[in-house]
Amino acid sequence: MFKNWTVGRRLVAGFGVAGLTLVLIAFVSYRSITGLIENDGWVEHSNQVRLQLATLLSELKDAESGQRGYLLTGIDIYLEPYDGALRGIKGTLAEAVKLTADNPSQQRRLAALSPVIDSKLAELKETIGLRRTQGVDAALKTVLTNVGKITMDQIRALIAEADQEEVDLLKRRAEEARTSSDTARAIILWGGLLGTILVAAIGWLITASLSRQIGTAVGDVQSSSAELQASAHQQATGAKEQSTAMTEISTTITELLATSRQIAESARRVAQNAEQTAGSARAGHGTVDLTHESIAGIRRQVDQIVAHMLELGKKSQEIGSVLDIVSELAEQTNILAINATIEAAGAGESGNRFAVVADEIRKLADRVGGSAKEIRMLIDDVRSAVNTTVMATEAGSKAVDAGSRQFGEVAASFKQIAGLVSTTTEAAREIELSTKQQSTAVEQVNVAISSVAQASTEMETSAGQTSQTASQLADLSRDLLRIIQPHMMV
Amino acid sequence: MSELLRRQGFSPMAAQAAALRDAFDRSFADPARPDMALQEDFLAIRIDREAFVLRLSEIAGLHADKKVAWVPGGVPALLGIAAFRGAILPVFSLALLLGHAAKPSPRWLAIAATAPVALAFDAFEHHLRVSAETIHRREASTKDRPFVRDFMSAQQQGRPILHLPSILDALGMPRRAGGRERSDTDVQKLDGR
Numbered sequence: 001m002f003k004n005w006t007v008g009r010r011l012v013a014g015f016g017v018a019g020l021t022l023v024l025i026a027f028v029s030y031r032s033i034t035g036l037i038e039n040d041g042w043v044e045h046s047n048q049v050r051l052q053l054a055t056l057l058s059e060l061k062d063a064e065s066g067q068r069g070y071l072l073t074g075i076d077i078y079l080e081p082y083d084g085a086l087r088g089i090k091g092t093l094a095e096a097v098k099l100t101a102d103n104p105s106q107q108r109r110l111a112a113l114s115p116v117i118d119s120k121l122a123e124l125k126e127t128i129g130l131r132r133t134q135g136v137d138a139a140l141k142t143v144l145t146n147v148g149k150i151t152m153d154q155i156r157a158l159i160a161e162a163d164q165e166e167v168d169l170l171k172r173r174a175e176e177a178r179t180s181s182d183t184a185r186a187i188i189l190w191g192g193l194l195g196t197i198l199v200a201a202i203g204w205l206i207t208a209s210l211s212r213q214i215g216t217a218v219g220d221v222q223s224s225s226a227e228l229q230a231s232a233h234q235q236a237t238g239a240k241e242q243s244t245a246m247t248e249i250s251t252t253i254t255e256l257l258a259t260s261r262q263i264a265e266s267a268r269r270v271a272q273n274a275e276q277t278a279g280s281a282r283a284g285h286g287t288v289d290l291t292h293e294s295i296a297g298i299r300r301q302v303d304q305i306v307a308h309m310l311e312l313g314k315k316s317q318e319i320g321s322v323l324d325i326v327s328e329l330a331e332q333t334n335i336l337a338i339n340a341t342i343e344a345a346g347a348g349e350s351g352n353r354f355a356v357v358a359d360e361i362r363k364l365a366d367r368v369g370g371s372a373k374e375i376r377m378l379i380d381d382v383r384s385a386v387n388t389t390v391m392a393t394e395a396g397s398k399a400v401d402a403g404s405r406q407f408g409e410v411a412a413s414f415k416q417i418a419g420l421v422s423t424t425t426e427a428a429r430e431i432e433l434s435t436k437q438q439s440t441a442v443e444q445v446n447v448a449i450s451s452v453a454q455a456s457t458e459m460e461t462s463a464g465q466t467s468q469t470a471s472q473l474a475d476l477s478r479d480l481l482r483i484i485q486p487h488m489m490v
Numbered sequence: 491m492s493e494l495l496r497r498q499g500f501s502p503m504a505a506q507a508a509a510l511r512d513a514f515d516r517s518f519a520d521p522a523r524p525d526m527a528l529q530e531d532f533l534a535i536r537i538d539r540e541a542f543v544l545r546l547s548e549i550a551g552l553h554a555d556k557k558v559a560w561v562p563g564g565v566p567a568l569l570g571i572a573a574f575r576g577a578i579l580p581v582f583s584l585a586l587l588l589g590h591a592a593k594p595s596p597r598w599l600a601i602a603a604t605a606p607v608a609l610a611f612d613a614f615e616h617h618l619r620v621s622a623e624t625i626h627r628r629e630a631s632t633k634d635r636p637f638v639r640d641f642m643s644a645q646q647q648g649r650p651i652l653h654l655p656s657i658l659d660a661l662g663m664p665r666r667a668g669g670r671e672r673s674d675t676d677v678q679k680l681d682g683r
Contacts, residue, residue, distance in 0.1 A: 331554070338552050338617055341531065342603075345547065360517040362617055367510050375503065 007210060014202035021198055025191035032184030039177045045099065046166045046173070049106070052096040053166070057159045059085040059092060060120065064152065067124045071131050071139050082124065089117060096162075106162055113158045120151040211484045218484070221477040229470035236463035239456045246453035253449060257442045264435035271428035274421050281418040288411045295404045302397045309393055313386040320379050323372055330368040337362030528622055532642065534615040534649065535598065538590035541649050542611075543618060543642055548654040550603040552614065558595065565661070569610055574601060581608045587657060588637065602654055605663040609654075620644045631656060 005013070066082030069075075093114060100106035127148070131139040340358030344351035500508065531546035551574065558581050560570040567586040571578050581599060586592050587609075596610035626641045631653060637660070640651040658665055 334617070335552050335554060338533065338546070342546060342550060342552075356517070359619075360514060363517070364510060364514050366616060367513070371503075371506055371510065374506075378503075 007213075010206050010209065014199075014206050017202060018195060018199040021191065021195040025187055025195060028187040028191070029184050032180045032187070035180045036177050036184075039173045039180065042173050043170055043177075046170045049096060049099045050163050050166045052092055052099060053159050053163050056089065056092045056096060056117075057156065059089045060117065060152070060155060063089070063121065063124055064148070067128055070128055071136065071143070074131060074136070079128065082128070086121070089121070093117065100162075103165075106165060109158055109162050109165075113155065113162075116151060116154050116158065120148065120155060123148045123151060214484050215481060218477045218481040222474055222481070225470045225474040225477060229467050229474070232463045232467035232470055236460050236467065239460035239463055243453055243456035243460060246449055246456055250446060250449045250453060253442055253446045257439060257446065260435050260439040260442055264432050264439060267428050267432035267435055271425055271432055274425040274428050278418055278421040278425060281414055281421050285411060285414040285418055288407060288414050292404065292407045292411055295400060295407055299397065299400045299404060302393055302400055306390060306393045306397060309386050309390045313383055313390065316379055316383045316386060320376065320383070323375050323379060327369060327372040327376065330365045330372055333365035334362055334369060337365050529619050530622060530625065532618040532620065532649075532651070533600070534618050535600075535611045536613040536615060537585050537588060537611050538593070540588075540590070541615075541647075542638075543649045543651050544600060544654065545651065546617075548603050549600045551601040553599045553601070553608075554597055554614070556599050556608075558599075558610070567661075569596075572599065572608060574608065577606065579606050579608045581610050582661060584609050584611045584652070584657075587660065588635075602658060602663075604655070604665040605658045606666075607658065607661065607663050609657070618642075618644055625651070636660070 062081040063085035066079050066085065069078030070082070072078075093110065097107065097110050100110060123142075127139045127142050130142055337358045341355055341362060344355030344358050347354065532543040533546055533549070533552065535542050535544060553574065556572045556574070558570040558572045561568070564580075565582075567582045569581045569583050572581050573579075579601065583592060583596060585596070593612060596612050598611050598614045599608045600611070601608050620642060624643050626643070628639050628641075631637060631639045635650065637653055637656045638650040639653045639656070642649050642651055655665065
């Protein structure tokens, strides 16, 4: 536990114990001296009480001496001691009562003394009055009653008791003073000796522990100062490299700043071009919408063409059906004409004219049949053309559909392009703003880098100073170690 | 005429119809042509893609799309019987008689003038009226073509002329008198002999 104490705590504890011992010795000495002083006060008090008692007895004796002189001479001048005693007795008794206020036995004794003194003074006053008024005999007669002597003897006895008590008190207090002074002397002597030994032991313990621990700490300080010196050297080297790197970084950041400004200018141009492109895209979108409407109109026209062509094909088919009937009629007419020719041939000469008619009808039927075939071919051509036209129109319709879809896609693409260009514009503006902010930030970084470079230079200087301080610290630690543990020095 | 009408603004079909009408009307206005007796009428037919002609003088009628009722028995060339103006006549296939493959139902029927029989063939093309110079005559038919004697060259192609009496003889059909079959005198007249 003691090993873990700090130096201050150990010093406080050691000096505390020593101080406590000294305080104890001082307290006991103080108590002893205070007791001696108090005892001395009480001794003085007892002497004053004895003095008052002696004064009271002396004043009573003066009063009695004055009474006796007047009784013998009858001259008033002999009453002067009497008069002087009368003026002081009451005060002296009151002072004695006051001084013995803490002593009940003395109070009782003085309380008993007061009527006796009054009786004595009354006897003195009566005898003096009798001498003055009735002469010596009357006065002697009263004196010879021995009342005055008895009273005076009681007074002497009471004052003697009181004085004896005070003497006893003085003796006891003298004994107490001697005991107290012996105790104080012993405490001062043995306490001083014990305190000296205790302080010496504490000093030895503190010195031993501190020299051991401070020696260890100084060793640590030495190694730490060496490490600090090496670290300061490395720090100085690092700071120098850092300063060089900061200079290079500052140069690079300057180039970066120029590049950022170029980027900001380029972004501004991009934003401008993007705005123009957005305007063109919007115009193109409007054109595409108009074209899309035109294509829709073409689509409707093509649908009508297809419908008309299909109707034409249908009509051609109907014509073909009618033509089939015509062809069949022509064929039947041809058959009838041939049969008529056969019949006319069988009719002989009378059938010649009929044969001519039949022959003409047959020719007509032949030509009608031929015409019907031609018409059939024409109709087939028409239907083929209609089919081709329908197919071409359907292909055109599909192409128009594809074109419409493509235009729709183109319109969507234009819309998307417009949106993308708008986004690009915003992005370019944001890039411009960000690049400006970046330029500002890069300028701030450049300033900061300059500050860091300056700090690196200062750090290099500081590292040199640190190294020097570490060297001085190592020297100091060696000196300190030499002071506290000279035997450990090599 | 049709070209003139076409130039006058008529459509080709209208111009052709007008030309037909005009030719029909003009035929009745023209006088009878004296060379009619030197010409002979034929029916151009086609049997299994082979072109033949029939003398119009050897047939009594031409019909199409007649219903032929099949009857059991008889020669293989007999297709059945058909009704012609109240008469029931047997119908024979010319294709089978000529050795061609049989078709299911030939459309055209020609009634022989000298016998109560109808001959069926695939297609009737048109009527031909040719002069006697275009007919090459022979006395007898060859073995590979037993029913063909004469040939006709018209419209830049030659066509064999089916000899209907030989076919009727081959069928064993009795020829009746009073037919319009051309006699040798008529032939000599046509030949200018």
